[in-house]
Amino acid sequence: MTLALQESPAEGEQDYDSKMAIDINRLWSEKTEKLSDKIKAISRGDDDFYQEGVLGVRDGLLRDPAATNSYLLQAAKFAMNNYL
Numbered sequence: 001m002t003l004a005l006q007e008s009p010a011e012g013e014q015d016y017d018s019k020m021a022i023d024i025n026r027l028w029s030e031k032t033e034k035l036s037d038k039i040k041a042i043s044r045g046d047d048d049f050y051q052e053g054v055l056g057v058r059d060g061l062l063r064d065p066a067a068t069n070s071y072l073l074q075a076a077k078f079a080m081n082n083y084l
Contacts, residue, residue: 023065024058024061024062024065027061027065028057028058028061031057031061031069031072032054032057034069035057035069035072035073035076038073039053039054039057039073039076042073042076042077042080043080048083049080049083052076052079052080052082052083053076053077053079053080054076055079056072056075056076056077056078056079056080057072057075057076059075059079060072060074060075060076063075
């Protein structure tokens with residue numbers, strides 16, 4: 001049995017998945033910052049619900065990286081409701 005070694009990207013290069021993950025994380029940070037006050041209001045100060053809402057924003061971005069803020073707030077609400 002022979003194992004094929006996968007070439008790792010040259011230094012400074014990243015594969016497509018790594019670049020996509022970095023973009024999603026950047027978007028998630030930006031969107032969470034913009035929507036933070038609304039998510040806090042929806043969660044009524046409950047830290048657990050707030051965290052679920054933030055994760056809902058991430059899930060929304062994973063489905064559609066170009067999602068609107070309205071769509072992401074719906075994803076946050078959905079995640080908080082599913083937490084119950």
